[in-house]
Amino acid sequence: MGMKLIPPSQRSQDRSWPIAEPQSSGLHAExxxxxxxxxxxxxxxxGVALLLIAAGxxxxxxxxxxxxxxxxxxxVDFVYVLSAKAAGANQYGEINVYEINSESGxxxxxxxxxxxxxxxxxxxxxxSADYANLFVVNQDDNTIVQFVIGSDGKLYPFNTVxxxxxxxxxxxxxxANLFVVxxxxxxPLCSTADPCPGSIGVFPLSAGGSSSSAPCTATVCIGAPAVxxxxxxxxxxxxxxxxxxxxxxxxxxxxVLASGSYVYVTAYDSSVSPSVGYVFGFVVGSGxxxxxxxxxxxxxxxxPTAIASDxxxxxxxxxxxxxxxxxxxxxxxxxxxxxxxxxxxxxVTCPPPTPGGxxxxxxxxxxxxxxxxxxxxxxxxxxQPTAIVVDxxxxxxxxxxxxxxxxxxxxxxxxxxxxxxxxxxxxxxxAIGIDPSTNHFLYTVNFLDNTVSGFELSTTAGTLLDSQGxxxxxxxxxxxxxxxxxxxxxxGIQP
Numbered sequence: 001m002g003m004k005l006i007p008p009s010q011r012s013q014d015r016s017w018p019i020a021e022p023q024s025s026g027l028h029a030e031x032x033x034x035x036x037x038x039x040x041x042x043x044x045x046x047g048v049a050l051l052l053i054a055a056g057x058x059x060x061x062x063x064x065x066x067x068x069x070x071x072x073x074x075x076v077d078f079v080y081v082l083s084a085k086a087a088g089a090n091q092y093g094e095i096n097v098y099e100i101n102s103e104s105g106x107x108x109x110x111x112x113x114x115x116x117x118x119x120x121x122x123x124x125x126x127x128s129a130d131y132a133n134l135f136v137v138n139q140d141d142n143t144i145v146q147f148v149i150g151s152d153g154k155l156y157p158f159n160t161v162x163x164x165x166x167x168x169x170x171x172x173x174x175x176a177n178l179f180v181v182x183x184x185x186x187x188p189l190c191s192t193a194d195p196c197p198g199s200i201g202v203f204p205l206s207a208g209g210s211s212s213s214a215p216c217t218a219t220v221c222i223g224a225p226a227v228x229x230x231x232x233x234x235x236x237x238x239x240x241x242x243x244x245x246x247x248x249x250x251x252x253x254x255x256v257l258a259s260g261s262y263v264y265v266t267a268y269d270s271s272v273s274p275s276v277g278y279v280f281g282f283v284v285g286s287g288x289x290x291x292x293x294x295x296x297x298x299x300x301x302x303x304p305t306a307i308a309s310d311x312x313x314x315x316x317x318x319x320x321x322x323x324x325x326x327x328x329x330x331x332x333x334x335x336x337x338x339x340x341x342x343x344x345x346x347x348v349t350c351p352p353p354t355p356g357g358x359x360x361x362x363x364x365x366x367x368x369x370x371x372x373x374x375x376x377x378x379x380x381x382x383x384q385p386t387a388i389v390v391d392x393x394x395x396x397x398x399x400x401x402x403x404x405x406x407x408x409x410x411x412x413x414x415x416x417x418x419x420x421x422x423x424x425x426x427x428x429x430x431a432i433g434i435d436p437s438t439n440h441f442l443y444t445v446n447f448l449d450n451t452v453s454g455f456e457l458s459t460t461a462g463t464l465l466d467s468q469g470x471x472x473x474x475x476x477x478x479x480x481x482x483x484x485x486x487x488x489x490x491x492g493i494q495p
């Protein structure tokens with residue numbers, strides 16, 4: 001603490017402390033009177049010493065408490081917000097880094113924030129499973145930049161890889177793989193002037209470290225992209241078949257289930273009017289190799305914009321920008337035998353086993369990973385929904401409605417969504433996240449007014465309350481948000 005405490009036992013003997021000492025007078029006729037006069041002085045000295053001891057004890061206790069407080073922190077999470085507006089000599093985007101106060105939800109930028117995104121037009125981001133790495137997608141450079149995250153939340157550029165396709169726009173990560181969705185396949189003629197369907201690529205992730213045998217010194221290392229032997233390339237096309245094979249399919253989002261078994265990409269057919277929405281599903285195999293699910297793509301409204309799944313890998317939710325809805329799906333689980341039918345929950349409808357056939361109810365023979373429509377789906381959200389998040393600890397889902405400038409809150413029961421209210425945000429919310437440490441704070445990125453709206457969510461009702469000081473300023477044109485728990489443990493406030 002930089003302060004030395006003098007023990008109380010020493011203070012009574014320290015001549016610098018103003019305690020009067022009685023004067024000795026020798027033995028003579030007045031000794032009795034002198035002794036009588038000295039007794040009150042001794043009692044006074046004893047009382048003063050006791051007071052000093054008590055005061056010293058209180059001071060020591062208060063300093064111990066202060067030291068204890070200083071060795072702990074109220075920072076519960078670090079939040080990372082991308083801003084696409086070019087800045088600096090390299091015209092890179094920016095990454096604003098905030099710390100969240102565990103008591104008030106207040107967001108404060110850390111020292112030296114913002115950090116350059118190490119590329120132009122950052123549009124998407126994800127964190128590694130150990131919360132020690134941040135992956136940032138820079139669309140105009142066709143790159144993913146890996147940042148190592150310091151214990152204080154600061155970012156350190158570590159590695160850069162090129163995406164397999166053209167103009168990456170979405171990313172997801174789990175312990176084993178890094179998934180990236182590109183606007184166009186990597187074909188010579190694909191461009192904004194001559195668009196083609198999008199694609200998905202996969203980079204396997206492996207453990208790094210200080211060992212000489214580790215592939216890199218970061219905690220997570222990005223490997224060479226997985227290869228799709230059917231196209232002799234490192235990508236899987238997001239394309240229709242048959243008469244619609246030439247249609248331009250525009251991807252909008254990606255989600256990998258918590259189980260890691262399946263990955264889904266939302267997209268829409270821009271070659272028809274009105275557009276038609278889809279979810280492309282893939283089995284995730286060894287080394288990140290993907291296999292398209294039988295029956296994929298699955299119908300998904302008019303123009304899907306975002307996708308999320310619950311922690312149990314049972315339900316998937318997709319926002320429809322045009323209809324203002326949330327589409328709910330039940331994921332067909334792994335069967336004990338491939339030939340045995342799966343019993344469906346009440347009201348769930350699965351795609352027909354053959355195109356043009358009758359949708360399946362009661363039971364299904366569709367393969368594991370198939371998306372089946374939930375009863376009562378779709379669920380209305382608001383005008384032009386853009387992003388969705390499912391609380392991993394509590395049964396709630398939240399959707400940003402860009403034109404309404406609101407967050408729609410839903411409770412979840414057997415996959416069904418029930419509205420619990422809407423709450424105001426800044427203008428044009430385009431991304432949303434929940435703090436991973438306590439799952440108690442929620443934030444939206446608001447593109448048009450360059451802010452982050454912070455909320456404290458009720459874990460019993462799902463309602464939202466503005467965080468102290470919300471909204472919080474970002475750099476221009478914020479596009480994405482993600483977060484890590486403080487000290488990377490997910491255990492709340494850490495020493």
